[in-house]
Amino acid sequence: MDICRLHRGTAPLLVSLPHDGSALPEGLAGRLTDSARRVPDTDWHVSRLYDFARELGASVLVPYYSRYVVDLNRPPDDTSLYPGQNTTGLCPVTQFSGEPVYRPGREPDAAEIAARVERYWRPYHATLQAELGRLRAEHGRVVLWEGHSIRGRLPYLFEGELPDLNLGTAGGASCSPALQRRLEQVLAAQGRYSHVVNGRFKGGYITRHYGRPDAGVEAVQLELAQRTYMDEDSFRYLPERACHLQAVLRQLLEATLSL
Structure with missing residues:
Protein backbone atom coordinates (compact mmCIF):
# COMPACT_ATOMS: atom_id res chain seq x y z
CA MET A 1 0.00 0.00 0.00
CA ASP A 2 1.31 3.44 -0.93
CA ILE A 3 0.94 5.62 2.15
CA CYS A 4 3.06 8.60 1.07
CA ARG A 5 4.86 10.21 -1.84
CA LEU A 6 8.44 11.40 -1.78
CA HIS A 7 10.05 13.89 -4.13
CA ARG A 8 13.81 13.42 -3.84
CA GLY A 9 15.74 16.65 -4.08
CA THR A 10 19.39 17.59 -4.23
CA ALA A 11 19.69 20.17 -1.44
CA PRO A 12 20.30 19.36 2.26
CA LEU A 13 16.64 20.06 3.08
CA LEU A 14 13.68 17.73 3.62
CA VAL A 15 10.20 19.24 3.93
CA SER A 16 7.89 16.85 5.79
CA LEU A 17 4.13 17.54 5.74
CA PRO A 18 2.71 14.76 7.94
CA HIS A 19 -0.82 16.14 8.30
CA ASP A 20 -1.47 17.08 4.68
CA GLY A 21 -3.25 13.78 3.93
CA SER A 22 -7.05 13.62 3.96
CA ALA A 23 -7.87 10.13 2.66
CA LEU A 24 -9.72 7.56 4.77
CA PRO A 25 -9.34 3.81 4.21
CA GLU A 26 -12.39 1.88 3.09
CA GLY A 27 -14.90 1.35 5.88
CA LEU A 28 -13.57 4.00 8.26
CA ALA A 29 -15.75 6.92 7.15
CA GLY A 30 -18.92 5.13 8.24
CA ARG A 31 -17.60 4.91 11.81
CA LEU A 32 -16.95 8.65 12.08
CA THR A 33 -19.30 11.38 13.22
CA ASP A 34 -20.79 13.64 10.56
CA SER A 35 -18.40 16.47 11.44
CA ALA A 36 -15.34 14.20 11.53
CA ARG A 37 -16.01 12.84 8.04
CA ARG A 38 -14.97 16.25 6.73
CA VAL A 39 -11.53 15.56 8.32
CA PRO A 40 -11.49 19.18 9.55
CA ASP A 41 -8.18 18.82 11.40
CA THR A 42 -6.23 18.32 8.17
CA ASP A 43 -3.31 20.69 7.54
CA TRP A 44 -5.15 21.83 4.44
CA HIS A 45 -3.17 22.69 1.29
CA VAL A 46 0.26 22.77 2.90
CA SER A 47 1.73 20.68 0.05
CA ARG A 48 0.44 23.31 -2.38
CA LEU A 49 1.76 26.08 -0.18
CA TYR A 50 5.23 24.52 -0.07
CA ASP A 51 5.29 23.47 -3.71
CA PHE A 52 8.01 26.08 -4.40
CA ALA A 53 10.40 24.14 -2.13
CA ARG A 54 11.23 21.86 -5.05
CA GLU A 55 12.66 24.88 -6.86
CA LEU A 56 15.13 25.21 -3.97
CA GLY A 57 16.20 21.60 -4.42
CA ALA A 58 14.36 20.34 -1.33
CA SER A 59 13.05 16.83 -0.87
CA VAL A 60 9.32 16.82 -0.01
CA LEU A 61 7.46 14.04 1.83
CA VAL A 62 3.64 14.01 1.86
CA PRO A 63 1.25 11.34 3.24
CA TYR A 64 -2.02 10.31 1.60
CA TYR A 65 -4.05 9.43 4.70
CA SER A 66 -5.71 11.60 7.32
CA ARG A 67 -4.35 12.05 10.81
CA TYR A 68 -7.63 10.44 11.94
CA VAL A 69 -6.19 7.15 10.67
CA VAL A 70 -2.96 7.62 12.61
CA ASP A 71 -1.12 10.77 13.60
CA LEU A 72 2.34 10.58 12.06
CA ASN A 73 3.58 13.33 14.37
CA ARG A 74 2.88 11.42 17.59
CA PRO A 75 5.14 8.83 19.25
CA PRO A 76 4.18 5.22 18.58
CA ASP A 77 3.56 4.63 22.30
CA ASP A 78 1.19 7.65 22.36
CA THR A 79 3.04 9.47 25.14
CA SER A 80 1.64 13.00 25.46
CA LEU A 81 3.81 15.67 23.87
CA TYR A 82 2.21 18.43 25.95
CA PRO A 83 1.54 17.03 29.44
CA GLY A 84 -1.19 18.91 31.28
CA GLN A 85 -2.65 20.43 28.12
CA ASN A 86 -5.46 19.28 25.89
CA THR A 87 -4.13 17.53 22.82
CA THR A 88 -5.03 14.66 20.50
CA GLY A 89 -3.47 11.23 20.38
CA LEU A 90 -1.88 8.71 18.07
CA CYS A 91 -5.24 7.54 16.73
CA PRO A 92 -7.37 10.55 17.65
CA VAL A 93 -10.79 10.02 19.20
CA THR A 94 -11.31 13.76 19.82
CA GLN A 95 -11.33 16.53 17.23
CA PHE A 96 -9.55 19.84 17.76
CA SER A 97 -12.99 21.28 18.51
CA GLY A 98 -13.40 18.86 21.42
CA GLU A 99 -16.09 16.91 19.56
CA PRO A 100 -15.78 13.12 19.13
CA VAL A 101 -14.17 11.65 16.02
CA TYR A 102 -16.11 8.38 16.22
CA ARG A 103 -19.71 7.40 16.64
CA PRO A 104 -20.37 5.83 20.07
CA GLY A 105 -18.75 2.43 20.38
CA ARG A 106 -16.90 2.65 17.06
CA GLU A 107 -13.50 3.78 18.39
CA PRO A 108 -10.43 1.67 17.52
CA ASP A 109 -9.23 -0.84 20.08
CA ALA A 110 -5.60 -1.54 20.97
CA ALA A 111 -5.21 -4.19 18.27
CA GLU A 112 -6.52 -1.88 15.56
CA ILE A 113 -4.27 0.95 16.70
CA ALA A 114 -1.25 -1.37 16.59
CA ALA A 115 -2.22 -2.46 13.07
CA ARG A 116 -2.51 1.16 11.91
CA VAL A 117 0.93 1.93 13.32
CA GLU A 118 2.40 -0.93 11.30
CA ARG A 119 0.52 -0.12 8.10
CA TYR A 120 0.75 3.67 8.01
CA TRP A 121 3.03 5.12 10.71
CA ARG A 122 6.12 2.94 10.33
CA PRO A 123 6.40 3.20 6.51
CA TYR A 124 6.21 7.01 6.68
CA HIS A 125 8.94 7.16 9.30
CA ALA A 126 11.08 4.63 7.46
CA THR A 127 10.88 6.81 4.36
CA LEU A 128 11.61 9.94 6.38
CA GLN A 129 14.60 8.39 8.11
CA ALA A 130 16.04 6.98 4.90
CA GLU A 131 15.80 10.32 3.10
CA LEU A 132 17.41 12.15 6.01
CA GLY A 133 20.23 9.61 5.93
CA ARG A 134 20.72 10.01 2.20
CA LEU A 135 20.90 13.79 2.35
CA ARG A 136 23.14 13.87 5.42
CA ALA A 137 25.53 11.39 3.79
CA GLU A 138 25.68 13.53 0.66
CA HIS A 139 26.00 16.96 2.30
CA GLY A 140 27.29 16.33 5.81
CA ARG A 141 24.23 18.03 7.29
CA VAL A 142 20.50 18.20 6.61
CA GLY A 147 5.32 22.11 7.78
CA HIS A 148 2.01 22.34 9.66
CA SER A 149 -1.11 24.49 9.84
CA ILE A 150 -4.10 24.84 12.15
CA ARG A 151 -7.16 27.01 12.75
CA GLY A 152 -6.21 30.25 14.47
CA ARG A 153 -8.84 29.85 17.21
CA LEU A 154 -9.31 26.52 18.96
CA PRO A 155 -10.38 26.99 22.59
CA TYR A 156 -10.04 23.25 23.24
CA LEU A 157 -6.29 23.44 22.50
CA PHE A 158 -5.23 26.99 23.36
CA GLU A 159 -6.55 30.31 24.64
CA GLY A 160 -7.16 33.30 22.40
CA GLU A 161 -5.83 33.66 18.88
CA LEU A 162 -2.75 31.84 17.67
CA PRO A 163 0.02 33.99 16.13
CA ASP A 164 0.30 33.72 12.33
CA LEU A 165 3.68 31.96 12.34
CA ASN A 166 4.67 29.61 15.15
CA LEU A 167 8.27 28.42 14.96
CA GLY A 168 9.26 25.45 17.11
CA THR A 169 12.70 24.04 17.84
CA ALA A 170 11.88 21.99 20.95
CA GLY A 171 13.10 24.89 23.06
CA GLY A 172 16.31 25.12 21.05
CA ALA A 173 17.18 21.42 21.32
CA SER A 174 16.31 20.32 17.77
CA CYS A 175 18.52 22.72 15.80
CA SER A 176 21.69 24.74 16.21
CA PRO A 177 21.59 28.18 17.85
CA ARG A 192 3.01 41.31 7.66
CA TYR A 193 2.65 38.37 10.08
CA SER A 194 2.68 38.00 13.85
CA HIS A 195 5.04 35.31 15.08
CA VAL A 196 6.35 33.48 18.12
CA VAL A 197 9.25 31.09 18.71
CA ASN A 198 8.70 28.04 20.93
CA GLY A 199 5.26 29.16 22.04
CA ARG A 200 2.27 26.80 22.23
CA PHE A 201 3.70 24.65 19.43
CA LYS A 202 7.33 23.83 20.19
CA GLY A 203 7.57 20.90 17.80
CA GLY A 204 5.90 17.51 17.70
CA TYR A 205 7.35 14.02 17.77
CA ILE A 206 9.12 14.31 14.41
CA THR A 207 10.92 17.52 15.32
CA ARG A 208 11.89 16.27 18.76
CA HIS A 209 12.85 12.74 17.70
CA TYR A 210 14.87 13.45 14.56
CA GLY A 211 16.42 16.78 15.49
CA ARG A 212 19.99 15.90 16.46
CA PRO A 213 22.12 18.94 15.57
CA ASP A 214 25.29 17.33 16.97
CA ALA A 215 24.77 14.47 14.50
CA GLY A 216 24.17 16.72 11.51
CA VAL A 217 20.35 16.65 11.51
CA GLU A 218 18.57 19.88 12.43
CA ALA A 219 14.77 19.94 12.74
CA VAL A 220 12.38 22.88 12.78
CA GLN A 221 8.59 22.98 12.92
CA LEU A 222 6.50 25.83 11.56
CA GLU A 223 2.83 25.87 12.55
CA LEU A 224 0.84 28.30 10.42
CA ALA A 225 -2.45 29.86 11.38
CA GLN A 226 -4.62 28.81 8.45
CA ARG A 227 -6.16 32.26 8.06
CA THR A 228 -2.86 33.33 6.47
CA TYR A 229 -3.55 31.40 3.27
CA MET A 230 -7.06 29.87 3.25
CA ASP A 231 -10.63 30.22 4.45
CA GLU A 232 -10.83 28.30 7.71
CA ASP A 233 -14.54 27.51 7.43
CA SER A 234 -14.81 26.28 3.83
CA PHE A 235 -11.19 25.00 3.67
CA ARG A 236 -10.81 26.92 0.41
CA TYR A 237 -7.29 27.88 -0.66
CA LEU A 238 -6.88 31.64 -1.21
CA PRO A 239 -4.07 32.22 -3.73
CA GLU A 240 -3.92 35.97 -3.10
CA ARG A 241 -3.19 35.43 0.57
CA ALA A 242 -0.97 32.44 -0.04
CA CYS A 243 1.39 34.26 -2.37
CA HIS A 244 2.34 36.76 0.35
CA LEU A 245 2.92 33.94 2.82
CA GLN A 246 4.96 31.93 0.33
CA ALA A 247 7.40 34.81 0.00
CA VAL A 248 8.17 34.57 3.73
CA LEU A 249 8.27 30.78 3.67
CA ARG A 250 10.78 30.93 0.82
CA GLN A 251 13.00 33.24 2.85
CA LEU A 252 12.83 30.87 5.80
CA LEU A 253 13.75 27.82 3.73
CA GLU A 254 16.53 29.74 1.98
CA ALA A 255 17.88 30.62 5.42
CA THR A 256 18.20 26.93 6.26
CA LEU A 257 20.37 26.47 3.16
CA SER A 258 22.57 29.51 3.72
CA LEU A 259 24.40 28.28 6.81
Missing part, protein backbone atom coordinates in the same frame (compact mmCIF):
# COMPACT_ATOMS: atom_id res chain seq x y z
CA VAL A 143 17.59 20.32 7.83
CA LEU A 144 14.23 18.68 8.42
CA TRP A 145 11.46 21.25 7.99
CA GLU A 146 8.14 20.23 9.52
CA ALA A 178 22.88 29.62 14.56
CA LEU A 179 19.95 28.25 12.56
CA GLN A 180 17.37 29.36 15.09
CA ARG A 181 18.94 32.82 15.18
CA ARG A 182 18.85 33.07 11.36
CA LEU A 183 15.18 32.05 11.24
CA GLU A 184 14.29 34.50 14.00
CA GLN A 185 15.97 37.25 11.98
CA VAL A 186 13.81 36.42 8.95
CA LEU A 187 10.66 36.52 11.06
CA ALA A 188 11.66 39.80 12.70
CA ALA A 189 12.44 41.44 9.35
CA GLN A 190 8.97 40.92 7.89
CA GLY A 191 6.07 43.03 9.10
Whole structure:
Protein backbone atom coordinates (compact mmCIF):
# COMPACT_ATOMS: atom_id res chain seq x y z
CA MET A 1 0.00 0.00 0.00
CA ASP A 2 1.31 3.44 -0.93
CA ILE A 3 0.94 5.62 2.15
CA CYS A 4 3.06 8.60 1.07
CA ARG A 5 4.86 10.21 -1.84
CA LEU A 6 8.44 11.40 -1.78
CA HIS A 7 10.05 13.89 -4.13
CA ARG A 8 13.81 13.42 -3.84
CA GLY A 9 15.74 16.65 -4.08
CA THR A 10 19.39 17.59 -4.23
CA ALA A 11 19.69 20.17 -1.44
CA PRO A 12 20.30 19.36 2.26
CA LEU A 13 16.64 20.06 3.08
CA LEU A 14 13.68 17.73 3.62
CA VAL A 15 10.20 19.24 3.93
CA SER A 16 7.89 16.85 5.79
CA LEU A 17 4.13 17.54 5.74
CA PRO A 18 2.71 14.76 7.94
CA HIS A 19 -0.82 16.14 8.30
CA ASP A 20 -1.47 17.08 4.68
CA GLY A 21 -3.25 13.78 3.93
CA SER A 22 -7.05 13.62 3.96
CA ALA A 23 -7.87 10.13 2.66
CA LEU A 24 -9.72 7.56 4.77
CA PRO A 25 -9.34 3.81 4.21
CA GLU A 26 -12.39 1.88 3.09
CA GLY A 27 -14.90 1.35 5.88
CA LEU A 28 -13.57 4.00 8.26
CA ALA A 29 -15.75 6.92 7.15
CA GLY A 30 -18.92 5.13 8.24
CA ARG A 31 -17.60 4.91 11.81
CA LEU A 32 -16.95 8.65 12.08
CA THR A 33 -19.30 11.38 13.22
CA ASP A 34 -20.79 13.64 10.56
CA SER A 35 -18.40 16.47 11.44
CA ALA A 36 -15.34 14.20 11.53
CA ARG A 37 -16.01 12.84 8.04
CA ARG A 38 -14.97 16.25 6.73
CA VAL A 39 -11.53 15.56 8.32
CA PRO A 40 -11.49 19.18 9.55
CA ASP A 41 -8.18 18.82 11.40
CA THR A 42 -6.23 18.32 8.17
CA ASP A 43 -3.31 20.69 7.54
CA TRP A 44 -5.15 21.83 4.44
CA HIS A 45 -3.17 22.69 1.29
CA VAL A 46 0.26 22.77 2.90
CA SER A 47 1.73 20.68 0.05
CA ARG A 48 0.44 23.31 -2.38
CA LEU A 49 1.76 26.08 -0.18
CA TYR A 50 5.23 24.52 -0.07
CA ASP A 51 5.29 23.47 -3.71
CA PHE A 52 8.01 26.08 -4.40
CA ALA A 53 10.40 24.14 -2.13
CA ARG A 54 11.23 21.86 -5.05
CA GLU A 55 12.66 24.88 -6.86
CA LEU A 56 15.13 25.21 -3.97
CA GLY A 57 16.20 21.60 -4.42
CA ALA A 58 14.36 20.34 -1.33
CA SER A 59 13.05 16.83 -0.87
CA VAL A 60 9.32 16.82 -0.01
CA LEU A 61 7.46 14.04 1.83
CA VAL A 62 3.64 14.01 1.86
CA PRO A 63 1.25 11.34 3.24
CA TYR A 64 -2.02 10.31 1.60
CA TYR A 65 -4.05 9.43 4.70
CA SER A 66 -5.71 11.60 7.32
CA ARG A 67 -4.35 12.05 10.81
CA TYR A 68 -7.63 10.44 11.94
CA VAL A 69 -6.19 7.15 10.67
CA VAL A 70 -2.96 7.62 12.61
CA ASP A 71 -1.12 10.77 13.60
CA LEU A 72 2.34 10.58 12.06
CA ASN A 73 3.58 13.33 14.37
CA ARG A 74 2.88 11.42 17.59
CA PRO A 75 5.14 8.83 19.25
CA PRO A 76 4.18 5.22 18.58
CA ASP A 77 3.56 4.63 22.30
CA ASP A 78 1.19 7.65 22.36
CA THR A 79 3.04 9.47 25.14
CA SER A 80 1.64 13.00 25.46
CA LEU A 81 3.81 15.67 23.87
CA TYR A 82 2.21 18.43 25.95
CA PRO A 83 1.54 17.03 29.44
CA GLY A 84 -1.19 18.91 31.28
CA GLN A 85 -2.65 20.43 28.12
CA ASN A 86 -5.46 19.28 25.89
CA THR A 87 -4.13 17.53 22.82
CA THR A 88 -5.03 14.66 20.50
CA GLY A 89 -3.47 11.23 20.38
CA LEU A 90 -1.88 8.71 18.07
CA CYS A 91 -5.24 7.54 16.73
CA PRO A 92 -7.37 10.55 17.65
CA VAL A 93 -10.79 10.02 19.20
CA THR A 94 -11.31 13.76 19.82
CA GLN A 95 -11.33 16.53 17.23
CA PHE A 96 -9.55 19.84 17.76
CA SER A 97 -12.99 21.28 18.51
CA GLY A 98 -13.40 18.86 21.42
CA GLU A 99 -16.09 16.91 19.56
CA PRO A 100 -15.78 13.12 19.13
CA VAL A 101 -14.17 11.65 16.02
CA TYR A 102 -16.11 8.38 16.22
CA ARG A 103 -19.71 7.40 16.64
CA PRO A 104 -20.37 5.83 20.07
CA GLY A 105 -18.75 2.43 20.38
CA ARG A 106 -16.90 2.65 17.06
CA GLU A 107 -13.50 3.78 18.39
CA PRO A 108 -10.43 1.67 17.52
CA ASP A 109 -9.23 -0.84 20.08
CA ALA A 110 -5.60 -1.54 20.97
CA ALA A 111 -5.21 -4.19 18.27
CA GLU A 112 -6.52 -1.88 15.56
CA ILE A 113 -4.27 0.95 16.70
CA ALA A 114 -1.25 -1.37 16.59
CA ALA A 115 -2.22 -2.46 13.07
CA ARG A 116 -2.51 1.16 11.91
CA VAL A 117 0.93 1.93 13.32
CA GLU A 118 2.40 -0.93 11.30
CA ARG A 119 0.52 -0.12 8.10
CA TYR A 120 0.75 3.67 8.01
CA TRP A 121 3.03 5.12 10.71
CA ARG A 122 6.12 2.94 10.33
CA PRO A 123 6.40 3.20 6.51
CA TYR A 124 6.21 7.01 6.68
CA HIS A 125 8.94 7.16 9.30
CA ALA A 126 11.08 4.63 7.46
CA THR A 127 10.88 6.81 4.36
CA LEU A 128 11.61 9.94 6.38
CA GLN A 129 14.60 8.39 8.11
CA ALA A 130 16.04 6.98 4.90
CA GLU A 131 15.80 10.32 3.10
CA LEU A 132 17.41 12.15 6.01
CA GLY A 133 20.23 9.61 5.93
CA ARG A 134 20.72 10.01 2.20
CA LEU A 135 20.90 13.79 2.35
CA ARG A 136 23.14 13.87 5.42
CA ALA A 137 25.53 11.39 3.79
CA GLU A 138 25.68 13.53 0.66
CA HIS A 139 26.00 16.96 2.30
CA GLY A 140 27.29 16.33 5.81
CA ARG A 141 24.23 18.03 7.29
CA VAL A 142 20.50 18.20 6.61
CA VAL A 143 17.59 20.32 7.83
CA LEU A 144 14.23 18.68 8.42
CA TRP A 145 11.46 21.25 7.99
CA GLU A 146 8.14 20.23 9.52
CA GLY A 147 5.32 22.11 7.78
CA HIS A 148 2.01 22.34 9.66
CA SER A 149 -1.11 24.49 9.84
CA ILE A 150 -4.10 24.84 12.15
CA ARG A 151 -7.16 27.01 12.75
CA GLY A 152 -6.21 30.25 14.47
CA ARG A 153 -8.84 29.85 17.21
CA LEU A 154 -9.31 26.52 18.96
CA PRO A 155 -10.38 26.99 22.59
CA TYR A 156 -10.04 23.25 23.24
CA LEU A 157 -6.29 23.44 22.50
CA PHE A 158 -5.23 26.99 23.36
CA GLU A 159 -6.55 30.31 24.64
CA GLY A 160 -7.16 33.30 22.40
CA GLU A 161 -5.83 33.66 18.88
CA LEU A 162 -2.75 31.84 17.67
CA PRO A 163 0.02 33.99 16.13
CA ASP A 164 0.30 33.72 12.33
CA LEU A 165 3.68 31.96 12.34
CA ASN A 166 4.67 29.61 15.15
CA LEU A 167 8.27 28.42 14.96
CA GLY A 168 9.26 25.45 17.11
CA THR A 169 12.70 24.04 17.84
CA ALA A 170 11.88 21.99 20.95
CA GLY A 171 13.10 24.89 23.06
CA GLY A 172 16.31 25.12 21.05
CA ALA A 173 17.18 21.42 21.32
CA SER A 174 16.31 20.32 17.77
CA CYS A 175 18.52 22.72 15.80
CA SER A 176 21.69 24.74 16.21
CA PRO A 177 21.59 28.18 17.85
CA ALA A 178 22.88 29.62 14.56
CA LEU A 179 19.95 28.25 12.56
CA GLN A 180 17.37 29.36 15.09
CA ARG A 181 18.94 32.82 15.18
CA ARG A 182 18.85 33.07 11.36
CA LEU A 183 15.18 32.05 11.24
CA GLU A 184 14.29 34.50 14.00
CA GLN A 185 15.97 37.25 11.98
CA VAL A 186 13.81 36.42 8.95
CA LEU A 187 10.66 36.52 11.06
CA ALA A 188 11.66 39.80 12.70
CA ALA A 189 12.44 41.44 9.35
CA GLN A 190 8.97 40.92 7.89
CA GLY A 191 6.07 43.03 9.10
CA ARG A 192 3.01 41.31 7.66
CA TYR A 193 2.65 38.37 10.08
CA SER A 194 2.68 38.00 13.85
CA HIS A 195 5.04 35.31 15.08
CA VAL A 196 6.35 33.48 18.12
CA VAL A 197 9.25 31.09 18.71
CA ASN A 198 8.70 28.04 20.93
CA GLY A 199 5.26 29.16 22.04
CA ARG A 200 2.27 26.80 22.23
CA PHE A 201 3.70 24.65 19.43
CA LYS A 202 7.33 23.83 20.19
CA GLY A 203 7.57 20.90 17.80
CA GLY A 204 5.90 17.51 17.70
CA TYR A 205 7.35 14.02 17.77
CA ILE A 206 9.12 14.31 14.41
CA THR A 207 10.92 17.52 15.32
CA ARG A 208 11.89 16.27 18.76
CA HIS A 209 12.85 12.74 17.70
CA TYR A 210 14.87 13.45 14.56
CA GLY A 211 16.42 16.78 15.49
CA ARG A 212 19.99 15.90 16.46
CA PRO A 213 22.12 18.94 15.57
CA ASP A 214 25.29 17.33 16.97
CA ALA A 215 24.77 14.47 14.50
CA GLY A 216 24.17 16.72 11.51
CA VAL A 217 20.35 16.65 11.51
CA GLU A 218 18.57 19.88 12.43
CA ALA A 219 14.77 19.94 12.74
CA VAL A 220 12.38 22.88 12.78
CA GLN A 221 8.59 22.98 12.92
CA LEU A 222 6.50 25.83 11.56
CA GLU A 223 2.83 25.87 12.55
CA LEU A 224 0.84 28.30 10.42
CA ALA A 225 -2.45 29.86 11.38
CA GLN A 226 -4.62 28.81 8.45
CA ARG A 227 -6.16 32.26 8.06
CA THR A 228 -2.86 33.33 6.47
CA TYR A 229 -3.55 31.40 3.27
CA MET A 230 -7.06 29.87 3.25
CA ASP A 231 -10.63 30.22 4.45
CA GLU A 232 -10.83 28.30 7.71
CA ASP A 233 -14.54 27.51 7.43
CA SER A 234 -14.81 26.28 3.83
CA PHE A 235 -11.19 25.00 3.67
CA ARG A 236 -10.81 26.92 0.41
CA TYR A 237 -7.29 27.88 -0.66
CA LEU A 238 -6.88 31.64 -1.21
CA PRO A 239 -4.07 32.22 -3.73
CA GLU A 240 -3.92 35.97 -3.10
CA ARG A 241 -3.19 35.43 0.57
CA ALA A 242 -0.97 32.44 -0.04
CA CYS A 243 1.39 34.26 -2.37
CA HIS A 244 2.34 36.76 0.35
CA LEU A 245 2.92 33.94 2.82
CA GLN A 246 4.96 31.93 0.33
CA ALA A 247 7.40 34.81 0.00
CA VAL A 248 8.17 34.57 3.73
CA LEU A 249 8.27 30.78 3.67
CA ARG A 250 10.78 30.93 0.82
CA GLN A 251 13.00 33.24 2.85
CA LEU A 252 12.83 30.87 5.80
CA LEU A 253 13.75 27.82 3.73
CA GLU A 254 16.53 29.74 1.98
CA ALA A 255 17.88 30.62 5.42
CA THR A 256 18.20 26.93 6.26
CA LEU A 257 20.37 26.47 3.16
CA SER A 258 22.57 29.51 3.72
CA LEU A 259 24.40 28.28 6.81
